[in-house]
Amino acid sequence: MDIGRRTFIKGAAAAAALAAAGLPAAFPKAALADDGLTWGKAPCRFCGTGCGVLVGVRNGKIVATKGDALAPVNKGLNCVKGYNLSKILYGEDRLTKPLLRQGDKFVPISWDKALDLVAEKIRETLASSGPDAVAMFGSGQWTVHEGYVASKFMKAGIGSNSIDPNARFCMASAVAAFMNTFGSDEPMGNYEDLDLGDTYFLWGANMSECHPILFSRMTANRLKNPKVQIIDLATRFTRTSQEADRYVEFQPQTDLALANGIAHVIVREGLYDEAFLAENVTLKKGKTDIGYGVEDKFSFSDKGEAISFDQYRAFLKDYSPEKVEAISGVPAATVEELAKLYADKNRKVCSYWTMGFNQHTRGTWVNNLVYNLHLLTGKIAKPGEGPFSLTGQPSACGTAREVGTFTHRLPADMVVTNPEHRRKAADIWKVPVEKIPAKPTYHATEMLRALDRGDIRFLWVQCNNPFQAAPNTGRFRAAARKEGRFVVVSDAYPTKSTEVADLILPSAMWVEKEGMFGNAERRTQHWFKQVDPPGEAKEDLWQLIEVARRLGFGKLFEYPGQDLHHALFEEYRRFGLGIGKDLAPYEVYQKERGVIWPYVNGESVKWRYNTEYDPYAKKEKEKGISFYKNKKEHKKAVLWARPYEPAAEVPDGDYPFWLCTGRVLEHWHTGTMTRRVPALHRAVPEALVELHPEDASRLGIRNRDRVLLTSRRGSLELRASVGERGVPGKGSVFVPFFDEHRMINDLTLDAFCPISKQPDYKKCAVKVERIG
Amino acid sequence: MSEKPRHSRLAGAGVALLGAAAAFLSLGGRSGNAFLLRPPGAGEPQRFLSRCLRCGACAKACPYGSIRMDETGLAGGELGTPVILPRQKPCYLCADLPCVKACPSGALDAQLRDAKKARMGTAVILEREECLSLKGLRCEVCYRNCPLIEKAVTVENYLNARTGRHAVYEPVIHKEHCTGCGICEHSCILDRPAIRVGELQPESENLYEG
């Protein structure tokens, strides 16, 4: 680095430190208006992969981003969403002032007035309806700091459990299954498994488009090692299927049968690892015929009952390859082959999945079933071997799950229903233990229903867009506009959610605030604030703390003499230390390209539960695997016997097609960021409905013809896509949800997994008609 | 965007570039002697130009407004003939070929019945150094948007030598299937597309194995 550049950098460092200290700069800002760029690291704003980028700032504006070559996840590469990160902050219609609804219009008001109003509405609601009626709809795209403040605000400040994130729509089934199988959330492996395994099963995941850089890594492994096989198990032929060595199509919902069928063959042939099972696994069954959650106030809790291996074997009799073929359409011979691959002693097997498994009315069950395959074969928690739940959002792990921004949760896997856990939280948060409510109230779908019913009167949405992203959105958009509801939406851009708000608060985005995200492989990554937010936009964390002050519990967020972000994190960190959820000291994250937790004695645990890599496991036994987090199951993992049960709404004479929804590579979620990038909008300007060519031909629908899609809840006009990037199975259609002009969630059904409460976005019934 | 050089035929005419004409020229980004994309069924340029009545029926029939009449001749072709500027609006290969049906003179050959059999040109990655996919990023938007995906374009993987643990997804055009519709050029993420539709390439006569 030349001397001039070095001087410039030091100037920037000094200015940043003085600003952080709240002191005036000793030299005028003009001196820093060098022509040079400063670069800072950050994880990408988009998916759960967590690629590292470098953000280039000049004169207070992001002018460039590039892949971070030192980031182990992506080594300098990105997908085209990541490539365009420099543009997402600069859409023309960035929100810059608080806006208050007056009739059909919004008028700008001051922050003071806005925050006073929020506090007043909360006070009103508390007085008239109690703390449960004050609700917060949070996000897996919140930073760790934001989620922590929100959780503490609600559970220690207001005294309400009515906080739930959009991660409920994304990963809840995965979480429920991690908890009921292993006693602890999140995968045991890491991304190196993509480099080290040789047999990859993808279950209902379009990994090539939705985790592009990870799929690139899997493909690279195959290029280096001819033994590598990628098997795509899905209901729709995608670019992932094209790349796979094998594509196996099953009927929607029948992944349950297929997974059990594979287990059936493994057990029948004696291909299971008896020693591993004896040492590490206990078997159970749960309730069956558990419903679909379509009714308001639906309630369910599972009950596990121990079973013997013989009982499990008997249970599997219903899943012979022939029976599975009849249910799923997968040929019996294929079921046999897949089982042999799973069990092959010379193969290192990994399973990957995302929304096909999680957004499922039996999502928890099907997650359990894939764990069964790895428990039966002992292929788990080892380099290149194991089940890996891919995360959708950038910080569903780091924020929503680890901080616990759910109605029933506290940080570090703890739950509000456990008095010990509440005591620990009360201790760290320095509040009386009675403050933290013991009963969960509303999960995300029920929260929106409660808003409709009037059980919730105040709702604060931050950093996500539920009025486009929730299932059955028609009902919920109407709910938000009912009398006696006050809806606050904090966001960076106008969205379908700001459209129904009473008060809109302009938020800082991404590197306009200091933050951290935690990705799918348990890697938490930090970034410094690098530019100022525009106009009067403020970070969500500040908004929450300002309201907290007005409500009289501002001291929960006061750390005199300490840097706020630093202090928040170090307090949060206390929850996980010593219990296998250890996070590193803050300075480590500031310096490194993220570190994986548990972080113990200066080292990351790359494979949890494995005595070779995990000091917690090593405390339990000398060699092998220990599921030490599952104390109530005597430190064993649970193999759950879960049956096939049909979907909530099955195609019939009136609505003969399955509707499945999802994403495309070019757009993120509801498109509020990516559609404002001209290049990405131009690449994929509108949502299309994909049809199988035979169905299209039968209905006289050609590529780009206009089609009317109707479900029992709504109707939508879309152009058809026939024989292009995605081909659904016969009798199914597929529509992505990024397009706010084509609200596909007006058609979807708010049925959910009774255990996880995660809605099924992949299955409801529609009819398809050509209109021109 | 910079203006392209004027077509030579206007050099002596002293004609000022009016706003619309300049826009037409600069947005199209094609210089005087460059390839012009014609509507489906145009076939050989000589044949087409000798039959085209410059009536504008094809442009009227096109539901997307992809076909534009080159009123100014500044796109470099014959004055008043129909052209497609893919970066503005590509051809979407309408199944019932309304442009061909509308053409009164057969300049757009009515024997073309299947839009996917149109041969308007051939796509080619001209900017290999700019193409994001070739740099190892996950782009391939041109591939994913191609209406003849897996026929006119496929991706070929090879190891990213720099990172050692990712794959490069290179889009490869197969000219025997490429219609020249220009959807790829339109979709390219870059400010100046790395992939463009150019002159129709004849079938390979190269006898060597690939």
Add this chain to the structure above:
Amino acid sequence: MPVSGVVVRVERSRREQVRQRMEEMEGVELQPAESPELLVATLESAGYRQEHELTDRIQALEGVFGLSVAYHNFEDMVEA
């Protein structure tokens, strides 16, 4: 050579002492800061290990309550 901007919280009565000790450390450049309980400095080190050692030494000084990093630049540690 990573460069960082740091804020050091000090005991008021020992501020001058700490400031002098920091002035003596190689790679530390103190910035003018009007505050009785804070010191602001830029740090330059040969590499990450040396940087950690330097911040550890500062934090170990008597009278120092804590050190926060406000800015960290490592662009010349980045591969092309």
